[in-house]
Amino acid sequence: MPKDYETHRLLGVAAGVQGKHQQAIQFFTLAAGIEPGNADAWFNLALAWRESGNLVEGKKYEQKAFEIDPNIIQKRSRPGGQ
Structure with a gap:
């Protein structure tokens, strides 16, 4: 199993x-x-x-992302954002 972030991210997207x-x-x-x-x-x-379909877990991890970067939504909506 690969151990780098980008590989896991891309596999998750796929x-x-x-x-x-x-x-x-x-x-x-x-x-x-x-x-x-x-x-x-x-x-x-x-x-x-x-x-x-699990909105509760989705909200939990969304909050974690916002704690790290309150501007995550704006950054992701820019061209080239993940």
Whole structure:
């Protein structure tokens, strides 16, 4: 299993695009564990939980992302944002 953030992030994105939400959650959880100070990592995890239908978990990880970077939404909505 790869141990770098970007690989896990990309695998999570690929799983999410394919509708494999539980797999995306696993990859994003690993990514967030590798870079716990990365707001994008937690926000990706929040989105995966929301897509899986679990809004409570989604909100929990969204809050974690906002604690790290209160401007995460604005940054992600810029061209080139994750």
